[in-house]
Amino acid sequence: MLKDHEIVELLRKGKNKLAFEKIYQHFPSIKRLVLTHGGSEDEAKDIFQESVIIFYEKATQPAFELSSSIGTFLYGVSNNLWLKRLRDIKAHEVDWGACKAMPFENEFEMESQESNKLIDKLLEELGNPCKTLLQNYYYLKMSMREIAQSMGYSSENIAKNQKYKCLERAKKMVKEKLGFLKADNQCFN
Numbered sequence: 001m002l003k004d005h006e007i008v009e010l011l012r013k014g015k016n017k018l019a020f021e022k023i024y025q026h027f028p029s030i031k032r033l034v035l036t037h038g039g040s041e042d043e044a045k046d047i048f049q050e051s052v053i054i055f056y057e058k059a060t061q062p063a064f065e066l067s068s069s070i071g072t073f074l075y076g077v078s079n080n081l082w083l084k085r086l087r088d089i090k091a092h093e094v095d096w097g098a099c100k101a102m103p104f105e106n107e108f109e110m111e112s113q114e115s116n117k118l119i120d121k122l123l124e125e126l127g128n129p130c131k132t133l134l135q136n137y138y139y140l141k142m143s144m145r146e147i148a149q150s151m152g153y154s155s156e157n158i159a160k161n162q163k164y165k166c167l168e169r170a171k172k173m174v175k176e177k178l179g180f181l182k183a184d185n186q187c188f189n
Contacts, residue, residue: 051074055074
């Protein structure tokens, strides 16, 4: 059985067939991710293909060092791509009935949009695996068991501990960078 760093070496040497056979063994977890969050099998295939392309482009760079398993890397990229696609879909959905009833320059809505931008920025600054873990838990409503399996943690307890550490880092960042927000806001509990 090939190890992940050996797969990266095969890609760098142009021996793609064997490398891609191993990489494509990770498709079922990506398919499960997309299907359990409202996507279709075709969308799962698209997301997986995009993730594989991103992995290939990065892995063939001389300076690239794999800091997680290939499965975790692909899952994280796929998760981010799927979340982006869901946001794009949601952004294009318009409830015309609600638009007629609400003024367009609603202050609460503007504040909410600003908060969402700040949260997105915070998640980006946290980086992976924290970003993926918190999105999986809060946005995708995955159980800790599902998160542990998808992110390659050996148990739910390790995933819970990692979530706790990520939340502590997020709270610290909020206190340092966004002092006007309360770091003990219910979003971070």
